Amino acid sequence: MNTEWILCPVCSNKTRERIREDTVLKNYPLYCPKCKQETLIEAENLKVTVIKKQET
Numbered sequence: 001m002n003t004e005w006i007l008c009p010v011c012s013n014k015t016r017e018r019i020r021e022d023t024v025l026k027n028y029p030l031y032c033p034k035c036k037q038e039t040l041i042e043a044e045n046l047k048v049t050v051i052k053k054q055e056t
Helices: none
Strands: 003-007 014-020 024-031 038-044 047-053
């Protein structure tokens, strides 16, 4: 299985989450430990789509 790290859509750094080819995420709150931002994402077939960026 092919896996990839999910990159933060705000700062483009690696997060602590990895996804596989068969992973499907809907309305997933992705947290970046570097920029401390939380972003709502969807993922399917290793393609990540941003739904909403949280405002702080």
